[in-house]
Amino acid sequence: TSDSLGTELLETLVKMAPSKEEEIRLREYNGDTSKLGPAERFLKALLDIPFAFKRVDAMLYRASFKEEIDHIRKSYATLEAACEELRSNRLFLKLLEAVLKTGNRMNVGTIRGDAQAFKLDTLLKLVDVKGTDGKTTLLHFVVQEIIKAEGARVASTGEQPNINSTSDIINNKLHALGTEVKSQKDNEEDYRKLGLQVVAGLSTEMGNIKKAAGIDSDILSSSVSKLASGLGKLREILQIDVTRQTKDGNVGGTSKQGNFYRSMESFLRLAEEDICRIQEEEKKAFSRVKEITEYFHGDAAKEEAHPLRIFVVVRDFLGALDQVCRESGRLQTRNFQSSVQPPTISVNTFSRPLPRGFYERRLDSSDDESSSP
Known part of the structure; x- marks a missing residue:
């Protein structure tokens, strides 16, 4: 077999x-x-052996079928999980809001001021927009503001931030922050450390987005097509086998050839069901991706040549965010916050309307986030 x-x-x-x-x-x-x-x-x-190599083809298709199906199904599950992370991650949405507010704040008094619009590509542009020192970017400024707000929120709620992925950033003594009497300066420093831990953990929280960014949609779709095509070839092989056995007067007989036919016929029925299910999962997954792209990019989503590009954009942003967090960890003792000033940026990058209900979700997410930029 x-x-x-x-x-x-x-x-x-x-x-x-x-x-x-x-x-x-x-x-x-x-x-x-x-x-x-x-x-x-x-x-x-x-x-x-009659049609020996056609039989070998059929046997190879059967032997690799389950592994192929499992891989495809796992990819679709990753895409759906990535869509959910994009739509519901509180801190990521807060970062988007901070980007919009900061851009508007720096353009007050201009004809573009107070533009309630953005596009996810703007996140990457934050990496390149530098201040007067030639080093600090707008992303540094936004991250420092978020770190400060998140630190205060965590300290006031007693929430335990995710320490597994960033335990090297913050000392365990900060878990007892609320029980110690400290000066205002010490508390602010501890808040920043807590906030840094929260922000640095975002990349881990959005792990499925990184996986989704590595998926090639063309290869994934062609894998499903190849499986369906292989099923058609298997039917042809079985039909050839039936024709040959009919000539020999041994249809459904007990010969080895008859055993091959019965075994493959049984597999064919199950494989057809699996193919139908995986094709439905394909439609569902890519429909979710289309919805989330339209959710963030509006009509511009129709211009996307790469259906999974939204995940690539966010993955690259998370990489830049990780770098800024590492730099912030090294510079905290140098009073980094006071040296960070928002550089000038044109609001023409904020060219799409915010998703419907964006501010409603933000207001519901936390009563303590009013201090965010």
């Missing part, structure tokens, strides 16, 4: 399939087979 032979051996056999000319020569050879090389003798023996 295909399970006992394994995919590696079956793949090797498929690669050994002779060309049409080679097959004719081997079939017509009537000499001493001992004079043939080992490979030729093996191939000639295989050719004595």
Whole structure:
């Protein structure tokens, strides 16, 4: 059976399939087979089995089917999870709001001031917009403001931030922050450390987005198409087998050929059901991706040539955010906050309306976030 032979051996056999000319020569050879090389003798023996290499193709398809289905299904689950992370992550949405507010704040008095619009690509542009020192970016400024607000929120609510991914950033003594009597300056420093821990953990919280960014939508879709196409070829092979057995008067018989037919026919029924399910999952996953892209980009989503580009944009932003958090951790003792001033940026990058209900969600997310930029 295909399970006992394994995919590696079956793949090797498929690669050994002779060309049409080679097959004719081997079939017509009537000499001493001992004079043939080992490979030729093996191939000639295989050719004595009706449709041998078509059977090998069918067996390889069956042997690799479950692994292929599981991989595709896992990819679709990742896409759906990534969409959920984008739509519901509180801190990420807070960062988006901070981007918009900061851009508007720096353009008050201009015809573009108070523009309630943005596009996720703006997140990446934050990395490049530098201040007068040539080093500090608008992202540094926004992150410092978020760190301050998040630190105060965590300290006031007693919430325990995720310490697993950033334990090297903050000392365990900060868990007892509320029980210690400290000066205002000490408390502000501890708030920043707590806030930094929260912001630095965002990349871990949005892990599915990083995975989704690495998915090639064309390859994923073609994998489903190939599985469906392979199913069609399997039906053809079984039909050929039925035709041959009909001529031999052995349809459904107990021969080895009959066993192959019954085994593959049973697999075919189950595989057809799996293909139908995976095609539905494909539609559902890409529909979710389309919805989330339209949610953030509005009509501009129709211009996207790459359906998964939204995840690439956010992944790159998270990478830049990680770098800023590392820099902030090193610079906290140097009173970094006082040196960070928002550089000038044009609001023409904020070219799309905010998602409907964005501010309503933000107001509901936390009563303590009014201090955010």
